[in-house]
Amino acid sequence: MAVSNELFKGTLQTIILNLLSENERMYGYEITQKVKSITQGELLLKEGALYPALHKLEAEGLLETTTEVVDNRVRKYYSLSNEGEKEVVNKLQEAKNFITQLQLLLNLKTSYS
Amino acid sequence: MAVSNELFKGTLQTIILNLLSENERMYGYEITQKVKSITQGELLLKEGALYPALHKLEAEGLLETTTEVVDNRVRKYYSLSNEGEKEVVNKLQEAKNFITQLQLLLNLKTSYS
DNA sequence: TTATATGCATAAAATTCTTATGTAAGTAAA
């Protein structure tokens, strides 16, 4: 994925599913730009990571695709399947638990945060 | 590492360094038990992940070791080197940034948290 | 016409982790 951040390993699927849960449909390049803008350039999602991840999620039945031609260039739009809609809820809960546990392990959890 | 949690990939070094920054010295098995107790059994640190990670950190000069025999069994104690003391500060800052970015990407950041 | 941006894709290599296995000693239970 990223800059100096091997920490994001394992979070890519959850990030993709969450973006699609709030955007109805997105294409690959759009996802890379969205991640870049949300993180203000700190997380750069590489194509070599993104496209295989999208293909895998589609193969698992969590994503559906439609292809369109815009300005003579092909765009492949991804959207959540019914199963994907369910799975994103689980993935987000797992991510919340993960963050909580990590904060406990790293002493980042105080009574003020 | 863990249960159903590939999310922790990449966080192991930081977890180890942080535990050693607050415990002066620990041995491998002790680290696995500490992680288990802090996370109430949710994160199980496997030997196959831990020992190679400890050896790598030692090879990088971030950890130092002393060996002791207790009850006829060998214990290899690890502690932070001077360089390790510095590096743990960086790693913790990176982890904080990571959590912030992940919360942004997953919409887990509200004005109340 | 050269570079940059858009847009997709895949293969080779690196990294990290899981699973499995091995050695060895102590303790508790049957």
Add this chain to the structure above:
DNA sequence: TTTACTTACATAAGAATTTTATGCATATAA
């Protein structure tokens, strides 16, 4: 006493994910 579990270290094979590199193709700005 022997079986199972705990403590304690270690490594090798395989799986999974990511980086790096490359390829193709069109559009646009310099």
